[in-house]
Amino acid sequence: MSAPMLELRGVGKSYGSRAVLRDVNLHIFEGEFVCAVGYSGSGKTTLMNMIAGLLAPDKGELLFDGTPIQGPSLNRALIFQNYSLLPWLSAQRNVELAVRERFPELSSAEVREHARRYLQKVKLGHALDRRPTELSGGMRQRVSLARGLAMEPQILLLDEPLGALDALTRAELQDEFVRLQEQEHRTILMITNDVDEAVLLADRIVPLSAGPGATFGASIPITTSRPRDRRKLNDDPCYHHDRKAVLRYLLAHGPQDTARAASRRQQRSAVMSSALEVTPV
Amino acid sequence: MFGFLCVLGLWQISCHTWAQNLPTPAKTWEMSRLYITDPFAKRGEMDQGILRFTWNSLVLVTKGYLIALLIGTPLGFILGSSRGFAKTFDPLIQMLKPISPLAWLPLGLVLFQKTTPSAIFTIAICSMWPTVLNTAIGVRNVPQDYLNVGRVLRFSRKKMLFKILLPAALPYMFTGYRLSLGIAWLVIVAAEMLTGAPGIGGFLWQEYNSLIYEHIILSIITIGLIGFLLDWMMQAVERRMGAALS
Numbered sequence: 270m271s272a273p274m275l276e277l278r279g280v281g282k283s284y285g286s287r288a289v290l291r292d293v294n295l296h297i298f299e300g301e302f303v304c305a306v307g308y309s310g311s312g313k314t315t316l317m318n319m320i321a322g323l324l325a326p327d328k329g330e331l332l333f334d335g336t337p338i339q340g341p342s343l344n345r346a347l348i349f350q351n352y353s354l355l356p357w358l359s360a361q362r363n364v365e366l367a368v369r370e371r372f373p374e375l376s377s378a379e380v381r382e383h384a385r386r387y388l389q390k391v392k393l394g395h396a397l398d399r400r401p402t403e404l405s406g407g408m409r410q411r412v413s414l415a416r417g418l419a420m421e422p423q424i425l426l427l428d429e430p431l432g433a434l435d436a437l438t439r440a441e442l443q444d445e446f447v448r449l450q451e452q453e454h455r456t457i458l459m460i461t462n463d464v465d466e467a468v469l470l471a472d473r474i475v476p477l478s479a480g481p482g483a484t485f486g487a488s489i490p491i492t493t494s495r496p497r498d499r500r501k502l503n504d505d506p507c508y509h510h511d512r513k514a515v516l517r518y519l520l521a522h523g524p525q526d527t528a529r530a531a532s533r534r535q536q537r538s539a540v541m542s543s544a545l546e547v548t549p550v
Numbered sequence: 551m552f553g554f555l556c557v558l559g560l561w562q563i564s565c566h567t568w569a570q571n572l573p574t575p576a577k578t579w580e581m582s583r584l585y586i587t588d589p590f591a592k593r594g595e596m597d598q599g600i601l602r603f604t605w606n607s608l609v610l611v612t613k614g615y616l617i618a619l620l621i622g623t624p625l626g627f628i629l630g631s632s633r634g635f636a637k638t639f640d641p642l643i644q645m646l647k648p649i650s651p652l653a654w655l656p657l658g659l660v661l662f663q664k665t666t667p668s669a670i671f672t673i674a675i676c677s678m679w680p681t682v683l684n685t686a687i688g689v690r691n692v693p694q695d696y697l698n699v700g701r702v703l704r705f706s707r708k709k710m711l712f713k714i715l716l717p718a719a720l721p722y723m724f725t726g727y728r729l730s731l732g733i734a735w736l737v738i739v740a741a742e743m744l745t746g747a748p749g750i751g752g753f754l755w756q757e758y759n760s761l762i763y764e765h766i767i768l769s770i771i772t773i774g775l776i777g778f779l780l781d782w783m784m785q786a787v788e789r790r791m792g793a794a795l796s
Contacts, residue, residue: 323701341702353695357717366713370703 272335274299274456275320275424279329282315288482289315293329295475295485297424297458302450304467305460305485306515307477308524313460314350316477317428320458321347334423343371346422350429352409354401360412361397364388364419371420387419388412391445407438411445418453427459431466439466440499446470447497464519468512469497476515478522486518573764581764595748596756600772607738607749608776610666614673615734619727622678626685626726631715636686647679651737655744665745669738676737680729688722689715724791728784735777750776 273296280293289312297303307313318324319331322341331338333345341347346367354363364384368375375383388397391411401409410430417425431439443466450457450470461467467474468491475488492507502508558575565574573581582600584591589601598606629636629643651672658668692715700714742751750769757765 321702323698341704343704347698347702349695349698351695353699355696355699355714355717357720367703370705 271298273297274334275458276332277320277329278332280316280319280326280331281328282312282319282324282326290484291328291482292484297456299423299456300454302455302457302459302470302472303488304471304474305458305477306464306467306474306519307460307462307483308479308519309462311477311479311483312481313462313477314428317347317426317458317460321345321426323347343420344423345426346417346420346424347426348410348413348417348428348430350432352401352406352413352433354409354412354416356401359398359400360388360393360404360415361385363401363412364416367416368419371422384415384419387415390418390449391415405438406434407442410434410442414449418449418455424456424458427457429460429462432462439463443469444499451496464512464515468493468508468515469499469502474511474515476518476522479524486522489514489518571763573767578764578767581762582768585765585768596753598748598753600750600753600768603748603750603753604772604776606747607742607751610669610741610747610749611673611731611734611738614670614737615677615731617670617674618678618730618734619681621674622681622726622730623685623723625678626682626723627689627711627715627719629682630686630689630719643679643682646675649676651676651740652744655741665747669741669745669747672741673734673737677730677734680733681723681726684726684729685719685723688719688726691722692718721788721791724784724788728781728788731780731784732777735773735780739773 275295275297277293277295281291282289293316295303295305305313305316315324319326320333320338322338322345333342338345354360355366358366361381361384364387365380368380368383372380372383385394385397388394391414393408393411393415396404396408401412404412410433414430417427431442434442447470459467459470471491473488473490476486477483478486489511491511493502493505493511494507561572561575565572585600589599590605591599592602629639654672654675655668658671659665662668662671696714696718697710700710705713738749739751739754741747742749743755746752746755750773754766754769754773757763757769
């Protein structure tokens with residue numbers, strides 16, 4: 270493989286005196302589907318906003334295609350956890366808005382057609398003219414996904430896209446993601462707090478330790494064979510192996526609530542930080 | 551309907567007890583009939599049908615109100631989007647807001663010499679504030695999510711304004727517009743009383759001076775009804791906006 274498409278080197282971010290992320294390193298290569306799995310409150314959204322260019326890091330650097338990220342770009346499409354659809358526009362118009370920015374050379378008819386094609390891809394061909402309030406949560410996230418896909422970005426950033434959905438809709442959309450990824454082969458970075466979801470979707474998982482001062486552990490390649498079918502996963506020994514590897518890291522780096530564990534963690538993090546030469550929390 | 555009957559009863563009783571000068575409902579109707587049955591007549595400058603007077607007032611209100619919206623909306627946008635600007639001008643606005651139309655009108659007369667423009671000036675400056683403040687609140691409350699959509703799509707400032715801020719703030723703006731119209735209608739009576747313009751307020755004051763008290767009541771009822779209608783209209787527009795945008 271050539272140079273990574275997205276590279277994070279020693280990225281840190283604090284809000285006031287509270288360090289959210291420290292020494293985050295990450296490489297994503299073209300065509301990869303990477304899942305960052307971590308506890309809620311571990312700074313996953315902060316990380317995503319930095320990669321999207323909405324936030325600047327305090328430390329370290331973020332490189333996209335070898336150049337530092339200095340703001341939002343239409344080549345990095347961010348899909349928000351809360352969908353962030355504009356409520357006064359129909360599904361179709363919401364997608365068109367993004368398409369028009371991305372492809373200013375297209376005529377209105379072409380923009381419409383382009384948007385419709387992607388809405389059909391996420392199976393919303395029947396709901397083009399509906400407003401977000403007239404759509405269910407799952408359908409809204411489909412519109413949001415169509416908006417991201419329609420921009421045909423170099424990388425799709427999915428910020429806990431299924432976090433706000435009920436379990437059944439969530440499973441349905443996960444299958445949809447599997448299907449879409451098999452067709453489209455996009456480069457995707459997705460963050461989630463659901464290990465099963467990550468193992469089902471990703472080529473590689475990077476586990477994020479619990480905050481404050483969260484950081485990535487060593488990445489875990491997912492060996493479960495494709496195409497993946499959730500009904501057959503249980504019979505796949507690779508799946509169980511992958512799942513265990515992720516859980517092992519997360520449980521070892523989870524939030525500590527007893528006083529003893531907290532002091533032990535403090536000692537450890539002090540040792541670790543001095544070794545890494547970063548300011549302790 | 552029962553409420554109306556109650557008030558009518560109280561009115562009738564009052565006429566015979568403590569308020570001997572108050573014309574009875576029957577007398578009021580008798581004296582007002584000509585003005586109501588022939589609402590657009592013009593018998594003289596200060597002797598016109600009640601709707602003709604109303605129309606004159608509405609024209610004046612519309613002019614002042616439109617000026618208020620044209621100045622108030624952009625002002626609200628600036629106030630809502632710039633924290634520094636808000637800090638500087640908010641105290642000033644809070645100070646200007648409670649000034650009575652009766653205080654502005656003489657200043658208008660000094661500035662414009664003529665009565666009509668000074669009435670318009672008074673209406674505009676009094677009715678502007680709800681528009682300014684509500685627009686500012688609307689702009690300040692645009693959800694960060696919507697702004698992020700604009701940022702991720704790298705919208706220009708103009709696009710951010712017209713595609714995100716304006717539609718997101720529109721329901722608040724319309725609440726401001728409705729309140730402003732209410733105030734504009736409140737101010738017209740005071741303005742016309744002082745200037746003696748041939749409108750519903752001028753008529754009211756003239757009839758007071760001519761001791762025709764029945765017409766005072768006629769004017770009051772008309773002012774109330776028109777104000778109610780205006781508010782009802784704006785509410786309908788506001789609701790439609792809210793439904794379209796929520």
